[in-house]
Amino acid sequence: MLKDEQIYQKLLKAIVEHKLPPGERLPEDKLAEAFGISRTGIRKVIQRLALERFVIVEANKGAHVNRPSRQEAEEVLNSRILLEPQLIPDIVNNWTAKHAKHFYAMVDEENHADEQGWLSQSIQLTAQFHYELAAISNNSILAEFVEQLCYRSSLVLAAYGSRKSVSCDSGDHAELLALLDARETAQAQQWMEHHLIKVKQSISLDGNDCAQIDFQRLFSEM
Amino acid sequence: MLKDEQIYQKLLKAIVEHKLPPGERLPEDKLAEAFGISRTGIRKVIQRLALERFVIVEANKGAHVNRPSRQEAEEVLNSRILLEPQLIPDIVNNWTAKHAKHFYAMVDEENHADEQGWLSQSIQLTAQFHYELAAISNNSILAEFVEQLCYRSSLVLAAYGSRKSVSCDSGDHAELLALLDARETAQAQQWMEHHLIKVKQSISLDGNDCAQIDFQRLFSEM
DNA sequence: TGCAGAATAATCGTATACAAAAATATAGGT
DNA sequence: ACCTATATTTTTGTATACGATTATTCTGCA
Secondary structure, three states: OOOHHHHHHHHHHHHHOOOOOOOOEEOHHHHHHHHOOOHHHHHHHHHHHHHOOOEEEEOOOEEEEOOOOHHHHHHHHHHHHHHHHHHHHHHHHHOOHHHHHHHHHHHHHHHHHHHHOOHHHHHHHHHHHHHHHHOOOOOHHHHHHHHHHHHHHHHHHHHHEOHHHHHOOHHHHHHHHHHHHOOOHHHHHHHHHHHHHHHHHHEOOOOOOOOOOOHHHHHHOO | OOOHHHHHHHHHHHHHOOOOOOOOEEOHHHHHHHHOOOHHHHHHHHHHHHHOOOEEEEOOOEEEEOOOOHHHHHHHHHHHHHHHHHHHHHHHHHOOHHHHHHHHHHHHHHHHHHHHOOHHHHHHHHHHHHHHHHOOOOOHHHHHHHHHHHHHHHHHHHHHEOHHHHHOOHHHHHHHHHHHHOOOHHHHHHHHHHHHHHHHHHEOOOOOOOOOOOHHHHHHOO
16 A cells, blocks of 8 residues: 555646646545545645645645636746756855766757657656756755746646657756856856746747546556 | 634734744644644645745644754745845836835834734744835745745744744835835845845754643644 | 436544553562 | 653544535426
């Protein structure tokens, strides 16, 4: 049987990868059955997802996947534009050859996923690149916050991004790595700001709803 | 009977005002009794407080008020040093005479509380000044995050600050207001950074433990 | 046929029950 | 008297039960 941290991870993954699209209802007993636990445990992870704004709960009406407003989408990206460049000096300070190797490998993975058209993996890897970078800084509080913002960005892209906008920006993550290798702090900061502004500008409306979801099947193959 | 949002607020207030000191255990049934609800509702707010790092829960051992490590204390203040000055340009843009009046009144309250030696009110007002300022910016996500950091700062000061360090910095909040009135963005940013650096430097060790708490009495007089 | 209102079903909110784990108290032996 | 092992109590973790609220279906009437 699964621990609730794992259930949280699975649900979050399903949400940010758009397997559970914005607006999708999350009935407690269906989920409880799918994960083989009682409603008590499900409520716990739903409450957490609600605090982190991945789902919205309405009193006596249950929870559904958050469908971010355009305002919320912009605030998420603006937060990242403000924060992530500020972490670069710290990242440069802690940057090692080992880090470089790890992140170059990740970029390769990203490119591969893009070429194969694996959308959900592409979304996941793009977010991962950014929040693992933030984790190199000496501030775990800000790193965690950036991680949350990256996941929320994935949700935003699921709601507003075109298929192209999810992947088109991933190709140039390597450029940032080169700047970090060269310890070009100012340029790396500038790159990060421009990069995130591009992502922000790429979100365009694309509203679509989905059919009923078979929770049992969805979570058994993860 | 109280809603869980109110219970959350009361517990948070008790924690940041040091009425429930760092390390204090939070037994579920005692709290449930004190608030006149079942353990289910208490667990919900404890889980929220845990996600926000105000309490720590250990598996099968229950929850206790977080006793921030020195590293955590520094990270909280460093986060604020990074973030709050960045919000100033937005704040200056939205700054109105109405805001000015409100915040000058708050500074008066702060000074009054300091003079009277009302420590917990002083702590509360200092945090409030900062997070209400952040709320003027156009980014509610960052504003909420700053609010959380301000409350965590209060907890940090409860653990590491001397009595003096809590209040000594509040006298000069008026200086910032003058800079905002004059729309001196750059100077206001600089002021904020210096202000927070002073707060960070003021934390010194002061470890003390407390006796058993009577939850029933504590929450009835709030 | 279409709509209003009542009956039914589904779903949520909260308390309670019970099992598992930890903390504490007790008894026995050196 | 002190340490250790066992028994008791306390406290947490999880499931379940039940009332309350919302959603859906069904029926009767215009």
